[in-house]
Amino acid sequence: MTSWILALSILPSIVSSQDFASWGVSGGSGPRGGIGDGAHPVLQPQSFITDGYVPTSPNSTRQLAPGPAPLLVRNNGTSCSSTRRKVVVDSSTSGAQQEMLGFGHAWTDSTVEVFNQLEPELLDQLMGELFGQDGNNMGFMRHTIGSSDLSGVQYSYDDNGPSFNEGEPDPTLASFNLGTYGTQMAELLAKMGSYKGDVFLYGAPWSYPGWMKNNDLFIAPNDGGSHFLINNSLNPSYYNQAIRYLTDYVDAFRDYGVIVNGISLQNEPLNYQGGYPCMFLDAADEANLLQQGLGDAMHERGVKVLAYDHNTDQPAYPARVIQGAPDYVDAAAWHCYQGPVADYTILEFMTECSNTGLAPGTTNFWVAQNFIPAVRYGASGGSFWVLATDSNYGPHSPYGGCGSCSGSVFVNSSTVYEKTIDYYMVGHFSRYIRRGAVNHRILQGLQGGGTDWTAQFFAIAVQNPDQGWAVVFLNTFPADQEIDLTFTESGFIWQGTIPASSVVTWLLPSDQVLAINVALVMRHSLYRVKGALLLADKAVQE
Template identity: 60%
Template sequence: MSRSIVFALYYTSVVAQSVQHLGVSCIGSTQQCGPRGGIGDGAHPVLTAQSFITDALLSTTPNSTRQLASGPPPVLIQALPSSTSSCTPRRDIIIDTANGAQQEMVGFGHAWTDSTVSVFNTLDNATLAQVLEDLFGQSGNNMGFMRHTIGSSDLSGEQYTYDDNGPSFNEGEPDLDLSHFSIEPYGSAMAGMIAKMGAVKGDVFLFGSPWSYPGWTKFNDLFIAPNLNVPNGGSYNILNNSFNPAFILQMVTYFSKYIDAFRSHGVQVNGLTPMNEPLNYQGGYPCMYLSDVDAANLIAQGLGQAMHDRGVIIMAYDHNTDQPVYPARVVLGTGGEGALTDAAAWHCYASPVANYSVMSDFKTMFPNTLQFMTECSNYLPQSGTWNFEVASNFIPPVTHGASGAAMWVTATDESYGPHSPYGGCAGCLGSIVVNSSNTYTRTNDYYMVGQFSRFVRRGAVNYQVLGEGNEGDARGANQFYTMAVQNPDGSFAVVMMNNWGSDQDVVLEIGQGHWQGTVPNGTVTTWLIPAEALWWDQGQNATGTYNSTQGGAGGSVSTSAVCATTASSSSQSTTSTTALEPVLDTTHTIASVITTVMGRRKHVA
């Protein structure tokens, strides 16, 4: 049987949430756009069981821990080990291939910020080419789900929007026909850098998020907008830093011009969140309150259609899991599911920890609406400590319905900047730290993101994990998390986070077979399992013809249970567990309620 036929027969699934029409990030006629794949796609099938390991321990000694290191691969066994086996206690994990097909996957990645663009522009050409290959190339992290900031954010040295129309940010006068709109200079610099990303990897899903609208569109003070006779903004007053819906038409034009401007630079934006963290309005950096009612009206009164006309999906909310009613109201307020709002976006900063189970509730209500985890930060991680920030905010969202996840800043300088001088994420670590014009550091976040982005292909199907695949939660000190996706070649990528306190002997049930191996303590470990059609011969016996690295070419397959070989640990102790503390990032968490005073909404901290 030919390999292509095998893939056609064994990669079949019915899922509610499809990612087939989400577009790509590059459009230039000289660029080769479209899926470029990586391991697990049809052109690069998984023929060998493999294991990759990254330690969660942030070492004080360079290169003393495993970073996407090859580990002992799992072994195919024909018989499930008995309870009387002499092996150490095992963890039985079941991938429900019969009835557990869930959402399709888009990918994993980071965010483009002004800090990233700024530090990358200090690199010489050869170093920049290498860092882009490290991040987006098939030999690197192959990231396929990327965010970018529309205007400035807390990771910007200057504050601006694309139409300030005044002496400085938040101090302009209304520009009713947006004649002063321009993405220069910072937006064009960002678009140019993103276009270089597209030249390396053509199937990136790119979405944009604004941290603030132009000051003149906000209720900042009592300035009267000409020709509108409505109060309008122009100061740094944060007591009523909220959107004035009288400017809905102008904001529809603003976003449309932004999409068109990026397109003129060779960048197709695929998604838009109307506001980053719409319930956060008190930061000393760009931010703005956007109620669910105003967000729905903005989408319904032009933004939704304008974006759909440009091939851009609308992603509602873009904030913490503690207010799940917000995206639900936006979907219902924009014509319901399948109309103008295409997805819900979530952040990780709810106190004390993110509760991603609300995504399952949202999926029950809106089964055909995509979901994403769009921001989480690793704040001032310390050498000698354990850090599961990436895995603990990638795996649970996926198991609850997310089609992709993105950490925050892609790159900074050695001082976590440039960042806003007025507040914001002054200690947010990214994947890359630029040290000089020809040197940079790949952080532990780089390798942790790579445990997902290197092995989960666009269009992969997430499957429900049963048995002992997911135990514990972020409120305690012990967790074992598992997510499992089937890639386009029919293989499975199974990502496991072990913060349980000891190495785990895992027996993984997939279809008609079982795979056994060790997941070391204190690690994120990814297993690649070949397509099931390659496991068996015509007599339904286990076969080693997939070239198992356990036995070499035509390798051996155990016909019974084996005791897992204890995987080598890093040079530092991996015998203790660590509680998953919330990220110390108060600038992203605003506790607020909405009250009604004389029929008008009032925001109360």
């Protein structure tokens, strides 16, 4: 990832980035919201710290550990020290930018398989740590439609043959079936709703069934070469079947109590390599599918359409989809694997970014280094790649794909799982930034670029529904940073320390709560003064 800015002025501004009232939730009876919403307002300043070092042993680093709370030192817009880093947030209405939807990970077959290996009480504990209000409270989750490279067994929902690469055309989709693995995915997504009832869930296929493609293969050969896009691509003759396939998927998951809230038509549509499920899907194909019935089918079901779902180095792709199907595209989705950082003029999400090889003793800020710039340049949420694997980064495709993608959880056996540094890094965002929060522009105090790993000071300042603030800092410098954080409208200055090589989240009360606290302090002080005067008067009289 680089620190360049990508201006997509060619994209029509047809999507509001300020209202998620019509964006649904995946269902379930679990609690909604969390700290920072109207029911759980922040009443006192708080700080949480995660060290950037991958632990070498349990409890050897701080992991979402409570830290010294920032101090409200002055409220006149000035600071006493010229040596402190001054971070200024434009808290005015003109400084308000995009509304936030949430943060999370991706459900893959590897995640489902290793979770289902856990003893029931351990799975219950882990699900609470991932989705509960006292855990990471993740609210923006992706899942694979059919298999991906993070699947030990390869399949679509309509192979219509003895294996994924030996299917016959199924014009009426009579053989459509979630199968064993799709059913297990749906059942675990339904279980997620018992822990959090307001998850935004969106799906993405890695490939359509092989018989819908020009090469008739779900997975092209992994012979070291690139398979020319005209072969490993959708056959336009099967547009109607592709539309039916994605529509039947949404309906089938609903039968298990899972409401799909969003969809991208193809994961990484410009990736047509072999070795794992991939499929080239031109922007014109995406637009045609939407115009020829998929757009209506999705919107009738309350499903939002996310165009593109690939790297930001090809900005013309989402522009072409939007121009070709302007009534049906709700947002653009992009991945972190190529620069520049997206700066779309429409609603956008960072929908995939993967960490690899978390070597103990090394520093790893990859989550914050991608979530923070994404939000700064307009993303309303983000999801990292695989949620969980076994200790060998699997199960994954034996034919190709990512063999070292790591997630928030390693499941080592039916009785042992391990939360990685990514769990805690994702938590700095998903725990404390609520759905409906609004990101605000930071006017000064940030430093560093995307490849200058040891000299970055990044931050985002998000105003939660309770009108308090969640401010996430990334400090890759080898020295502590003493901070003066100022809000332009109130002039309040919060002081604190962002430790070297760390990610820190500050939770700050709203101005209204601060005013109440100040009134209580003044009243308490007045009572103390009155009490002291009464004691003094009594002593004089005696």
